[in-house]
Amino acid sequence: MTARAESDAPMTVPASTVPVLSEDPFGDDVLTDPLPFHAALREAGPVVRLAAYGIWAMGRYAEVHTSLTDWQGFQSAAGVGLSDFKREKPWRPPSLLLEADPPQHDAPRHVLANVLSPRALKKLRPAWAADAEELVAEVLAGPSEFDAVAGLAEAFPLRVFPDAVGLSQGGREHLLPYGDHVFNAFGPVNHLVEKGQPRVAELGAWVASRCTRDVLAPEGFGADIWAAADRGEITPQQAPLIVRSLLTAGVDTTVHALSAILHSFAAHPNEWTRLRADPSLVRTAFDEAIRLESPVQTFFRTTTQDLRVAGADIPEGEKVLLFLGAANRDPRRWEDPDDFDLSRDPSGHVGFGMGIHQCVGQHVARLEAEALLLAMIPRIRRIELTGPPQRHLNNTLRAWGSLPVRVELER
Ligand code: OVV
Numbered sequence: 174m175t176a177r178a179e180s181d182a183p184m185t186v187p188a189s190t191v192p193v194l195s196e197d198p199f200g201d202d203v204l205t206d207p208l209p210f211h212a213a214l215r216e217a218g219p220v221v222r223l224a225a226y227g228i229w230a231m232g233r234y235a236e237v238h239t240s241l242t243d244w245q246g247f248q249s250a251a252g253v254g255l256s257d258f259k260r261e262k263p264w265r266p267p268s269l270l271l272e273a274d275p276p277q278h279d280a281p282r283h284v285l286a287n288v289l290s291p292r293a294l295k296k297l298r299p300a301w302a303a304d305a306e307e308l309v310a311e312v313l314a315g316p317s318e319f320d321a322v323a324g325l326a327e328a329f330p331l332r333v334f335p336d337a338v339g340l341s342q343g344g345r346e347h348l349l350p351y352g353d354h355v356f357n358a359f360g361p362v363n364h365l366v367e368k369g370q371p372r373v374a375e376l377g378a379w380v381a382s383r384c385t386r387d388v389l390a391p392e393g394f395g396a397d398i399w400a401a402a403d404r405g406e407i408t409p410q411q412a413p414l415i416v417r418s419l420l421t422a423g424v425d426t427t428v429h430a431l432s433a434i435l436h437s438f439a440a441h442p443n444e445w446t447r448l449r450a451d452p453s454l455v456r457t458a459f460d461e462a463i464r465l466e467s468p469v470q471t472f473f474r475t476t477t478q479d480l481r482v483a484g485a486d487i488p489e490g491e492k493v494l495l496f497l498g499a500a501n502r503d504p505r506r507w508e509d510p511d512d513f514d515l516s517r518d519p520s521g522h523v524g525f526g527m528g529i530h531q532c533v534g535q536h537v538a539r540l541e542a543e544a545l546l547l548a549m550i551p552r553i554r555r556i557e558l559t560g561p562p563q564r565h566l567n568n569t570l571r572a573w574g575s576l577p578v579r580v581e582l583e584r
Pocket of ligand 1: 268269270271272355417418419421422
């Protein structure tokens with residue numbers, strides 16, 4: 174066969190034509206209101222390239238779910254932020270849970286899943302119900318208009334969670350800023366990360382200093398993790414880093430999840446009436462608010478090999494940004510995805526992730542939300558917004574600065 178001239182050679186047809194978006198998903202405008210970007214991402218295609226960072230992204234439910242579940246193809250050990258741990262030194266020792274793959278992931282996961290299991294949490298339920306009633310009584314004794322973020326969503330986790338871990342008293346005010354920085358640090362080094370830099374050393378050192386056996390209470394999640402080390406289920410070197418995961422992932426997440434729930438009800442008073450009529454809907458309400466607001470918006474994975482996803486070829490070693498928040502409002506999966514609706518079944522949402530890394534602390538978050546809502550239900554007839562909520566910008570969290578509300582009390 175004779176060589177053909179360049180001009181009549183068949184065009185090279187790429188295996189896939191992957192759409193490219195130019196917006197910065199970590200820019201202030203997208204973080205302030207991510208919904209338009211999420212819609213554009215889903216519409217562009219199942220797999221998209223984000224030119225701002227030279228990375229891949231997925232925003233449709235089906236592909237986000239598939240990628241989260243495929244831990245062999247989409248690893249976590251290269252970091253679940255933009256930074257590739259195979260090329261850049263992590264800014265802190267990697268998490269043994271979040272930033273690990275099997276088999277290293279298995280023992281820490283197993284231990285923490287037991288420590289935070291519904292069965293293990295059972296004994297906390299009456300105490301947390303009483304704590305919630307006390308907090309709600311305190312708040313409702315004050316003005317009928319207040320900020321529900323500071324008054325309830327921050328106050329309740331800070332009242333119950335550090336004690337449940339067995340954290341010592343001093344320095345607890347470091348918990349929220351540390352978590353805020355960790356969640357920013359999954360994104361690019363933008364102004365949100367830079368804002369946190371001056372305190373990283375101080376906050377990181379404080380958190381690390383709170384994870385040793387000697388400073389943890391004799392009973393609590395911290396002590397339970399150390400007991401697992403005594404039983405040989407994890408090593409004594411692993412225990413403090415697993416405690417660190419609790420202190421990192423257990424506070425800001427629940428604050429913004431509770432804020433999302435309170436916002437959902439303040440914005441949908443009819444759903445509050447419905448919940449009051451049937452308090453067994455608290456679990457649905459929790460998952461529906463997590464679906465709708467997705468307090469954790471995104472995580473990255475890194476491909477371990479050349480992969481084809483929905484016809485797109487993603488090479489090995491690439492960062493892929495998975496938009497949990499976009500998947501949770503994908504109209505291909507959810508009917509009227511933007512509605513907060515207690516009659517839907519929100520199960521299957523990816524707000525806690527999916528697969529082997531699915532949030533190990535979710536039962537703690539559920540218990541906090543149930544305790545708080547069940548304390549509010551008999552006392553509050555109506556909760557409504559008195560002004561626009563303020564966002565707190567974070568590279569990963571859909572976070573709240575304030576939620577101005579007015580409550581009408583049950584007489
Ligand atoms: C899910 C999550 C978020 C942030 C930090 C961690 C986990 C951790 O394990 O440190």
